[in-house]
Amino acid sequence: MKATLVGYGSLGDLLPLIALAVALRDAGHEVVTVADEAGSAIAERYGLEFHALAGSLHETLQPGGSLALAIDAGRFTLKSFRDHDAHDEARLSLIQRVAQGSDVVVGMPMAHYHAFIAAREVRARPVLGVLQPLAPTRDMAPAGLGMPRLPRWLRRPVGRAVQSAGWLSARGPINQARRDLKQSSITADPTRDAFTLCAWSPALLPQPDDWPASRFAVTGRWHLPSVGWTPDPELAAFLDAGEPPVYVGFGSMQSFSGRDALLDALLGGLTPRRVLLAVDTGRALPGHVHRVTGFVPHDWLFPRCAAIVHHCGAGTSHEAAASGVPSIPVPITMDQPFWADRLHRLGVAAKPLNPRRPDVELVRQAAVLVESDGVRHRATRLAALLAADPGPQAAVAYLEGLS
Incomplete structure (x- = not known):
């Protein structure tokens, strides 16, 4: 054929x-x-x-x-x-x-x-x-x-x-x-x-x-499983230096005009947690935040994280679910609110945050929720189901x- x-x-x-x-x-x-x-x-x-x-x-x-x-x-x-x-x-x-x-x-x-x-x-x-x-x-x-x-x-x-x-x-x-x-x-x-x-x-x-x-x-x-991929030394060193970080990334939504205000709220609400930031920003970052550069496979990175803050595109939502790590959704457009809602209904994600009305306190609450044992256990069970697909x-x- x-x-x-x-x-x-x-x-x-x-x-x-x-x-x-x-x-x-x-x-x-x-x-x-x-x-x-x-x-x-x-x-x-x-x-x-x-x-x-x-x-x-x-x-x-x-x-x-x-x-x-x-x-x-x-x-x-x-x-x-x-x-x-x-x-x-x-x-x-x-x-x-x-x-x-x-x-x-x-x-x-x-x-x-x-x-x-x-x-x-x-x-x-x-x-x-x-x-x-x-x-x-x-x-x-x-x-x-x-x-x-x-x-x-x-x-x-x-x-x-x-x-x-x-x-x-x-x-x-x-x-x-x-x-x-x-x-x-x-x-x-x-x-x-x-x-x-x-x-x-x-x-x-x-x-x-x-x-x-x-x-x-x-x-x-x-x-598509990552094959033969290795992290750059700085990323590997950051991951080895402390507790699993929170991943923050917006995928292809980098042009969102409210991105910087959203990022301020996310970083403020996640403090003092360690953060992996997959956002192309020129700002100076504090020591507990590491900028991810280049292509890093999600199936390699997400299981090494404590939580995943993402825009909820179809691919990223599935990679997050397959990793067994809870999500904090920030859906921006198109199908992203749908997948954010699905993850929340399944009990593996916080209630979706509104990226156009960023709120530091709502980020704090979402971070505490996804650290709970119940959410983590449901995320682990869901990952096992995806592994059987x-x-x-x-x-x-x-x-x-x-x-």
Whole structure:
């Protein structure tokens, strides 16, 4: 089987895609990976064929960029949609070229329309791969909406509306790109009713009852274990010098305009605890705070921490849960409030903090809560459940059955 995997986004989005590519390759299949340029170095490390999509998430996260606007607003806005440049013609052309001869094309959100349209052109089976629940269901609101407590009766209709809005916003530019490529326009959403691989752990989120097994499969997280990685001497020395620290990081949310005020509240509320700070700030840091630089695998670092303060992206939330270490959530936008709510409901995280209203006392209270024996015991039990997930190997089995 030849599989073409298409994704876009931060490392949290790309690591699961590369994990699936490695699992397919190890199962004897031919794999082509097409993704944001941020994934090129990791793909090369694993010996994968990799092609970089035009544009990059880094561009859209710069001040004034479409995703920077969404981060500050806490949700997608009309302006963030209008200002988004998906490089449609270049992406469609690249994916169609490298996917020739594929039996299956897996598309992840933000690149899924391009992937599905390319699959149609090369006569491959299209499959949707998601890191968060997006399809309409009575069990929850669409994760990307940022409203995890939406009333039950509204969830399916809102889910359908969000699904339709996504295609309506993308359809015009994509069809213009297809006309430029001498291809016919597409009216209907190409991803509607697609078979969907759900790359999250059922321990965090079981499959909804109204999602038929013929169309959805919750496989467990697609985890890429760190191999042959060693810390720099300063990080190793800091970890060895005292009690396990509290990790503080915001992932790809570094452009959040309220970041510095949030950081002040976090560092103030966590004092006198030792802190590992994975935030790109030029400020002088006290001796009990160590700045983390470069790429440090979460599966190596998180188990060495006492608590994890994070933005609750899908990837980071799963790594935190898998580490057995409690979380202090600071969800900033998109699907992050959803995962923050899930971790809190499972009893392995404090009540999510509002990053737009930072409060030192609330940080202190959250830190005390996650140090309690009850929270720690639940975090340990949840980690054991995640360790049993088949993950990318289960996804491979489904793809083999579809091809």
